Every structure is written in structure tokens, then in C-alpha cells.
Amino acid sequence: MDDWTLPGFTEMGSLGEGGFGRVVLARHDESAQVVAVKYLYAKFAADPQRLAEFRQEAHVLSRVSGPHIARLHQFVETPQGAAIIMEAVHGISLKEILGRQEKLEPEAALAILKGSLLGLAGAHAAGTVHRDYKPANVLVTREGQSKLVDFGIAVLAGQAGVAAGTPAYMAPEQWAGGIATPATDVYAATCVFFQCVAGHKPYEAEQTEVLRTLHEYAPIPFGEVPEPVRDLIARGMAKDVTQRPSGAAEFVAELESSARKAYGEDWERNGWHWLAKGAGVLVALSPLALLGAGTAAAPVVAGGAAGGVAVTTGGGIAVGLKVTAAVAAVTAAAVGTVVVINANSDDPPATTLSAMKVDLLTRTEKFDGFDYNGKYVRISGLKDKAAEDRVNKALMAPIDGWLENFWPDSYQPQREPDGDIPHMKTEAEILRQDDKLVSVVYKRSIDSTQFGNHGGFSVRPIVIDLTKGEQISGAHLFDNVDGTAARMRKLEDLILDSARPGDCLSDKPTSPEHLPATALSARYTFDYDSILQAAPTANGMRFYVYGSALGYPRVCDPTEVTTEYARLTDLMSPSVKNLLGLANGGTQGERTKEDNVGAFTITTPEKWWLLSSAPIERYLVTAEGCSNSGMQPFHCAGVVFSDNSRVDAATPAYEPGKPYNRSTGPRPCHSVGAPGETQGSPIQQKKDLRPVGTKKAAYEEWRLMCSGGGTVIQRVWFLPKTQLVIVDEWNTPGLDKILEEARWN
Template structure:
């Protein structure tokens, strides 16, 4: 018997949105803030089952890793003697399944726009090392602002994690049927199947049984002739039988999608597609019973008494943990929340109220961990990501820049491996130097544990400074006037640096031969990842100058050397941009 004898304190529940084999989802309002949320409860009879409790915790843990405006977010996780619950963002949106059920097909530009939005959610999940494994029309929500979001991480796993076959048969990649380790390319396959369905009105393969579907997904030709010519290449790549022949992750597929869309439908394809999509989804959104509640407004319990469609399970294979998420659901904008595991009856920290619409949410900088297998190596690395930027496109550009050094280093390792049996580990330690409303500055210490890259090629230290108003990467040459071209300007800057490091750049050790001054050439690409010999990072108290000492003929043991100079001591040498970015 499926029961629930407990409710998360501090929330008023309005409506049951749906249930699954192990739990139910309800719409609720956080009492202190008025924020609408979706709460997924584990049924009481499963609390004594360690495996199901572990699976429920696992879902919450994976969801907490995915920080993205294009995917549902976790607010809190509660577990105690009386129950377990995941408190999530309630998405204002209608499922792509509902849109296709109403209209049959989408214009190619609209289908591309939906695919792009949800792929961006997958890309953020993939960067966090998470593979969704159940991308399907029911798990893609189209919102009133024409955006699309990815939901339901109920069977997600870490990349490379093996498991039993699980997913929705109509969209499962060949390797997924075999229970092979999950990879981002598995999600790319499913997303391409959904894209095919969106523009043709049918699923790629039609089998009467799951066995027939498996045979078709594993062996049948990719049905590219059924789609318009401009997108045939996307379908062929995304549904390749061999995962190695697909885009390696969603971010790569987004880049290919942009090129194909512009070539086939012109530079304005996305705005046209989003406009048509909004027309098709608008009527369904307006008819949603949750729309009667409004977002964040007061409403009595039971106000959403009308029927509400919840995402169907549609599993067919494997076991899905917990209830499914909302398909036609109204939620609120982003709120600042925390993840809390509740034990010993202690209350969770409250979810903070969303700011008024005219206020801007404070920008948050988080350090995330990326863990995934590679071709002959593994990744276990940190990187930085921002949230709370009002302009979502700007936030995406910032986050793409923040993860790029790690992506570039992974590519460097992949291309330089000579012995694939060694299985080295790519690591990165990210240290936030400065974070405020103007700037985020992060130091990355990248390393590969491998003898194949020698003493110099196995590591790199790079500072990444990003102007939060533009998303542009800011270099030393952008901050200090003339140093990229004028030796006198560089010498003036070096005199301020040496005033803080009178012993030179190696704690008193002398270089081999004559000490040469810093010059404009030290800002040019030089080491691993083309990191220049002289870098500038930013901290709250000053500029961090980082020098690759071997570029200045110092002994190898000197390595990377840093000198911190207070802003007041170098402000007169700055460009207008540099002074504008002063804290």
C-alpha cells in the first residue's frame, strides 16, 4: 500500500501533481517566502528499504550538482525518521509532450529552439559529470518566456557509471539497451530522437515490443530522409549507432546546431522559432489549473483543484526512483536556496524569498566538481560557475568561459596521450580570488597525473578574470595601459611588482645568466594552453601577478611564482577599464 504520513514543515500543500512507483509529487508554497515549489516524497513503506533510500538520496545529490537556468533546481533535501523529501523548483511550463500532442509537429525553427534550450540544460549537467538518461518530450518543459527547461533526474547517474538498462525505450541509445556505462553521448542520442519526433510527428523507430525497439535502435539505419535537408546532418550525427561518432557532449551538439540552423534557416531562425513556439504553448499554459494560482501570490489550499497532467513514467525498463515531475506546472523565478540534509529532527534553513521583479538577484559564484571518464584518462576536477545573472544569455557566456580552461586542458591531455593503458587522472583545483557584482576572478591549477607529459607538460596555472557586465575575459594587457606593446610601460609596472618582491621572482634565487626585465613578449601565448609567462589575477585586496619563472631563465624548481600588489600601488598604471573594475 502506498502511503505518506508526513509533510515537510514550513510548506502549505495545494495539489497532488502525480505519483510513481516509489513516491508522489505535490505542489506547495514555502510559508515564509510564498515561493511555489514541487515536493517529491518517498512513500512511507519504502523508508525501511536501504536501497530505495539510497537511490532517493542519490537523485537529490545529482540534482544538487546541476546548476543551470535550463534545468530544474534543488532547494532542499529532507530526511528523518518520519520521511524523506526532495524540495525542487516548480517550473512554469507545459511539456513538449503536451505541445506535440496538441499540434502534432513543430516548424523546424521551433524544434531547433526547443532542442537548443534543453541541450543547454544537458550541457550544464554534463559539465557537472551527470548523465540524465531519460531525455524525452515529457521531460522538456516550455515556459511562458519561450524558454525550455529539462526536468526529472530520477534515473540520472554520474558519467561512466555502469548500470542496468534504464530509460524510455523510444529514445534509448544502443549502448543504453546493453547497460553499458552512461556517457553524455547517450543523452545526445535521446535528444536527437526527440528532435526527430518534433519535426516529423513520429518517433524514429516503431516497434511493437521492446525487443523490436531494441533491435531497431541498435541496427536500423538512421531515418535521415524523413527530415528536412538542413537538419539531416544533425540527425545523422546525433543518432549515430556508435557513441564515439556522436558529439561527445551536449555543448558540442549545441555548437553544431547553431551552424546548421543559421545555414539552413538564416540568422533570425531562433527568434522566429521561439515566436511560433510561444503561440503553440501559450493556450496550453493559460489552461493549466496552476495558472489560476499565479506565481508567488497567496492562494488558499486546494485552489488548484482542477485536473493536472503529470509526467507519465513510460519506463518499460528498469526501476524509476520516486514520482515524476510536473508536466503542466506553474512555478516562480529563481530563488536563492540551500541544500539541507535533515537529521535528528532539526529544521532546514528556510528558502529565501525571491526578490521583487525590479531588483536584481545577487550573483553567486560556486565551485563545482566534474567527474567523468575520458578516452584513456579520467577527470576529477573543479571549475567555477555563476548563477543569479539576470541576463541568462550573458550568464551562459560567462559559464562557458569559466569552464573553457578545463575543457581545453582535457583536450590537450587527450591529444597527447601515447599510452592509453596508463589511465591517468586530470585534476584541477579552482580558487576564487575575487567575486563581486563587477568581476569574478578564479585561479585554476590544472594537472594530469601521468609520466607521459614530462616535467613541464603535465600542469598549468591560469588566472581567469571575467567582466560580469559583458562576459568578456580580462587579461593583464586589458587592465594595464600599454604593457602589451610598450617596453617602458611594462618596465614601470615591473618596478611596482619588484617593490613587493625585492628578491626577484624566486625567493632570492637568481636566474641562469643575466636577469632580463619583463617585456610585452611575456604577455604572448607561451606555455601549456598558451598561458602567457605573465598573468594578472584579481583579489579583493589587490592584483596577483603570476609568473612562469622558467620563461625568465630561473631554475625549474622555482616554478610558478606570485606577487600580490595592492590596487592603490598600481591604479595610476591602469587603463580606463582597469580602473572601472576596481572594487
């Protein structure tokens, strides 16, 4: 039944067909809005594996968002078939542009590449690798924007997959079915960019195996492109994945720097202007234009469930085209039970949800007179979906409220002296996460001279009680402190006493004052931040203090101070102590400390100690009393934190897929008490992904035979983006949990 269509939609024409399905332009009968509908062919809808892959494509689309990605509206699965309802992009594919023009001016190619890379960056931030970046999947709109489409073979970053993709643009690791990383997409995007400016693909061959060999071993043909972009080609098409930009966001930064240096500050405007001369005609001939569809449609949003319709809704979906309960009932009557997944929703109720997950994502928007680009935190996997929605709404509120209310009608944003607009952004840090509590801090800033030489800055922590799906206010972290002068003074003294030497608050203020008794709820800054804010971390309460309220210089606003839980227990509320495991005399955090290993901070037992002098390999000694044993610390039990981006003649780079050894000779067998023996005969026992904080590391476990007959089990975590390698040969107790709870710097 490949002619099956969704009731309530009228097809306007075909947008294309592929091996697995067809895409049509359709108008929603009730609202007259236009969307693109991708139907899975009936023969594949009956195949559980193909249907699961199609459902996965919708799920991947639900994870990504942004102006440079064709967004998902809904996924609909019925007994008659399955369909993805998505944004109808008013534009033309880069494939068609190249078919007409063969070669583009570098500025035009850079402009297209930048937009689609921003789309990739959004996918990468959501933990997804596209795996099939090619000209056909890049659309150029009439508004001068490029969008990324078709996530049909996308996988989660760090996952291995079959050797799928378009051969002309596949990275060496992709041919081998290796682990997919954001750098895999960077390679494909660079190949497409090469084609745009050179007029042909970087490698061409009739036989697939020959093409594979070229991608894996042939020199990079950067000499065939204009000199100003050769470094971009060389970097993006590096055979070794570790030599490429780690992801699209990093590549965009390099692209913009190269483009400005070679073609001036107006390179992007000039590129779109040049492109409009030819591409504008093609866009006018696009399917949407020829079918009279006009501008792309607004999102479809499920309005309820009726007549046997199961509806799973997500948060943060723009208001637009709606499938009302009545329309849903008509659909159900026509085709039977319907499962609808909206943008940003989780899998259907019948699907087993994964454990709770905390993601650090990117949000980008343009407003009237300013723009926003920043990080935010989103939680998924809670059993109670209503609670999950409340949590995510609370986690987004500091950004939504800031963007909506910062610029009042009486004070609209002004242009900067250089003609630019103000740029608003957020940094997000996950301070603590477990099955009961999550705490996050947003650092919000505005790049604008309207707020002084350094722009505007504010801090907003958010604490979530996961057992109730509710936010805990700053005042409710403590018991009878807000509004009680004596207890507030005690809290203030503890905070000032916890200030580190050299901090603003470690010296006496110029005009001594105390925090007012209502400090936890008092409004101090102009965008309504409290003068004292708090959030739990792994081993103590982090305070953000606006020191100027205490008589300190304004440069102290805000100062971060962490106070151990053991010193605060008589001031904290009973419910929060219970969430933190401090009830009944618990002393969580009393005998732990934080160690900064570069890319992230870990909470370790107090008796462990970190060697910080070595620039390439830092050693975390875990053996109690080792420093007094007369042995060299690196002969003792411990964990290696290795910076793989730094190499020298005596310390070659670590190579994924091989045991860790960053020396020119064999590695000694210290962990089995035989430093005179050497490791050899490696056998890989495990290969998967393991969490390090909010990110995933490629994990390998090796069994190595020592020359004297002993056995070393070597565990290796590798984070390609930061080039950090973590090595454990001592079966260090608690290391997995320590890494899972790491806080990224």
C-alpha cells in the same frame, strides 16, 4: 503513509504521480514562496535500495546548476519519509505540447532542443549523465525557455548502469547496460528532436525486444525530416557512440551552426515566436497557472540547526526562501530527526565522504547588459567541511568579484555594433593538485569591441593550502621578496632567463626597466591584476608577467614563463617549500619534464622521450638507453598515445570492449621480448574507470596469449570525448600516477 507532508508547507495541488512517488505544488507558510515537492512513496522509503536511489537523485541535482535545469532547493529525509524540494517551473512539458500539436516547425524544435541541451551540458560538466531525456522531462516556460527536469536514473559519466530509461529514446549502448557517457544523452535528445519535426518517434514497435533491435541496427530515418536538419539527426543518432558529438555542449555548437545556415540569424527568436502561438495557451493551462502559483519560487536555504535537526549547508546558494531555526525546530518536533541537504551540499554527515575531488564545472548567467559563460573549479571531499567552504569561496572569488565590479555604475555595458551584448567568459586550468596543495589559473576574457579588436583579457591564478583550507597570496609564495629590491631583481633575472626562445621576454625590451620592488603586490591592470603573478605546477613555478611594465610591447601581456623549483628554492617561503615537498633539500621537478600528448600535458622523467612524428600513434619511450640500442623505439618499453578520430586503410579505429590493435594484422608481442610472436586469445581481467587529470577514462585490462606461449598484459585507457586511447603493455612504473596528475590543455 503516502499522505505524509512536510510541516511548514501547505500543499496547493498535485503536479503528477509516478511509479515511485508523487509531486505536489506547495507554499512555504512563513515566506509564502512556492516550490515543487517530490515525495517518495512510503513503501519505497522503507526500502534501503530505493531510498538510496532517491537520495542519489537529490545528490545529482545538487551537482548541477544553470538556467536550463530545474534546480534543487533541499532534500529532506525523516523517519516518516523522504522528499526533494525543488524549483517549481512555470511551464508545460514538451510531451503535452506534442500531444496537442503533433509536429513543430524546425526553428521551434531547435529552440527547445538548444535550451534543454544547455541543461544537459550543465549536467555533463558536473560529470553526470541524465539517461532519461524524453519529452516529459523537458519543460517549456512562458518566458521562452526550456528546462530539463527529473534526474531519477542519472549516473556519473563513464559509469555502467542497468538498462534503464525510456525505450523510445534509449541509445544502443544503454540497452546493453553499457557505460553511460554524455553521448548517450545526445542520442536521446536527437530522438526527441526527430519526433518534434517528423511528428512521430524515430522507431516504433509494440514489443520491447523489437524496439531494441531497431535502435541497435535499423537505418537512421533522417530522410523523414526537413533537409536542413538531416545532418544533425544523422550525427546525433549514430549507432557508434564515438561517431556522435561527445556531449551536449558540442552538439549545441553544431546545432547553432546548422540553424543559422538554414534559417538565418533570427532562427531562435522566430522559433520561440512560432511556439508561443500554441504553447502560450498551454502554459496558461499549466498546473502552476491553474493553481495560482505565479512565478517559480526562490531557493530554500537552511538557516541553522535546532531541536535535533542535522543540517548540511552548501555554498553559493541564492538568498530567497529560508527555513529558519524556529521552523526547523517545529519540523523536528513534528516528525523526529531530520536530515536536510541543501543545493550544492555533500551527502549527510553519516555518509562516508569520498577522497578529495577537484572538478572543472560550468557556470552560466545573464546580467543587465551582458552575460557570462565560463569554467570554474570546485573541490569536494575534504574532511573539514568549513575548510572546504572557504576553499570553494576562494576559488569562486575571482569570478564573483570580476562580474560584480567590472562594470561600474558610471560605465554600463554598451551594445555591440551588431546589436549583440558583451559576453564575459573564463577558462580554468588546474596547474597542480595533490593532498596538500591545489593551484588553478583563470583566464578571463570579454568578447566586446569596447575593449579593442580582441576584447578584454586578464589572468588570475589561485593557490590553495589544503592543510589549512586557506588561499596563499602571490607574495607569500616567496620569502622576503615582495618589497626587497635585491631579491626581486634575482627573481626577475630567473624569470627572464627561463623564457623560451621566441617568447616576448626572451629578447631585450625596447625600453629596459626592472620590476619594481613591490611588483608582487603592485596593481597594474585596470581590473586589479598584479603585474607579476605566480602559481605552482607539477614541476616548476608558473609566472604570468605583464611584460609592458618592463618595457616590452603590450602584446606580451601576459607572457607565461615556468621556472624549475630547483632554481627558486632559496627565494621561496619555507611553508610553501614544505607543501611542495622541497623542504630538507628536496628537488621535486628537478629531473622531470613536461610532454604534451595533445589533449593534455603529463610530467615524465627527464630520460623518457616522446616520438612526435607519427600522426595517429605517438610513442612515449620509457626504456633508458633504448635510443642507443639499435632497436626501433616502438620495440622498446613505452606507452602509446593514439588518436582514435584519425583512421586510414592500414589503421582502423580502436573499438572499446576489445583489446587495442590498430592494424589489419595481429599485434606482435614486443613486451615479452618476442616480436616475432603475435597476440591472441584475449581475456578481459578488469573494467572500470581511472582518472586522467580531472576527467575519468574507461579503463580495460586484457590478458593476451602470445603464439609462442608468453603472456601480455595490456592496459587501455579510453577518453571518448577527446578520442584519445592510452595503451601500456610494459607495466610502466608510475604511469597511473602520471596520468592522474595530467593537466588538460
